[in-house]
Amino acid sequence: xxxxxxxxxxxxxxxxxxxxxxxxxxxxxxxxxxxxxxxxxxxxxxxxxxxxxxxxxxxxxxxxxxxxxxxxxxxxxxxxxxxxxxxxxxxxxxxxxxxxxxxxxxxxxxxxxxxxxxxxxxxxxxxxxxxxxxxxxxxxxxxxxxxxxxxxxxxxxxxxxxxxxxxxxxxxxxxxxxxxxxxxxxxxxxxxxxxxxxxxxxxxxxxxxxxxxxxxxxxxxxxxxx
Numbered sequence: 097x098x099x100x101x102x103x104x105x106x107x108x109x110x111x112x113x114x115x116x117x118x119x120x121x122x123x124x125x126x127x128x129x130x131x132x133x134x135x136x137x138x139x140x141x142x143x144x145x146x147x148x149x150x151x152x153x154x155x156x157x158x159x160x161x162x163x164x165x166x167x168x169x170x171x172x173x174x175x176x177x178x179x180x181x182x183x184x185x186x187x188x189x190x191x192x193x194x195x196x197x198x199x200x201x202x203x204x205x206x207x208x209x210x211x212x213x214x215x216x217x218x219x220x221x222x223x224x225x226x227x228x229x230x231x232x233x234x235x236x237x238x239x240x241x242x243x244x245x246x247x248x249x250x251x252x253x254x255x256x257x258x259x260x261x262x263x264x265x266x267x268x269x270x271x272x273x274x275x276x277x278x279x280x281x282x283x284x285x286x287x288x289x290x291x292x293x294x295x296x297x298x299x300x301x302x303x304x305x306x307x308x309x310x311x312x313x314x315x316x317x318x319x320x321x322x
Contacts, residue, residue: 135298148294175285178279180213182219188222191226213272280296
């Protein structure tokens with residue numbers, strides 16, 4: 097089953113209010129509205145694209161160790177996945193799919209990192225619950241996400257839903273009062289720092305299969321050996 101098939105099955109059960117989710121029906125309209133408004137804003141079109149230079153970054157892993165994009169790129173291409181947090185089931189399914197694809201990515205010489213605004217304890221939980229062997233890096237205040245052009249602020253009505261219905265305290269979860277998130281995104285960055293693959297979707301329920309990363313990585317390898 098593809099990643100999107102798994103997501104679609106989860107979404108159908110969630111929106112139907114089936115156990116164990118038992119989601120109240122009134123939550124779905126504002127969630128759909130927020131996604132629709134983010135799509136219509138054109139925010140995704142302003143994110144970095146193929147051919148753009150990727151911003152360099154240095155972020156901490158869940159154990160507090162600094163990880164730099166420059167060091168990673170010294171060893172080969174870099175795959176970066178931006179995700180919202182361990183509280184998001186769609187993000188967890190994506191992380192699990194990336195873990196499954198990791199041998200294929202590494203077989204083409206790539207390193208993989210995930211980037212999230214969540215604080216280190218939540219990243220440790222994400223690593224543990226999703227059984228990840230690649231690093232999750234904390235992006236305080238979504239500054240790296242902003243550099244890639246994918247940070248956005250939640251509308252007030254969605255903040256109210258997150259805080260009062262889901263009891264999802266993003267300011268506490270992320271250590272940041274801004275109520276901002278990254279749009280889910282994946283990038284492949286060549287060793288020259290140029291973006292070779294970019295996928296940004298303002299609809300967090302749409303996630304491409306990790307296999308779509310492979311052609312860009314193969315192309316980078318072919319250029320390197322030519």
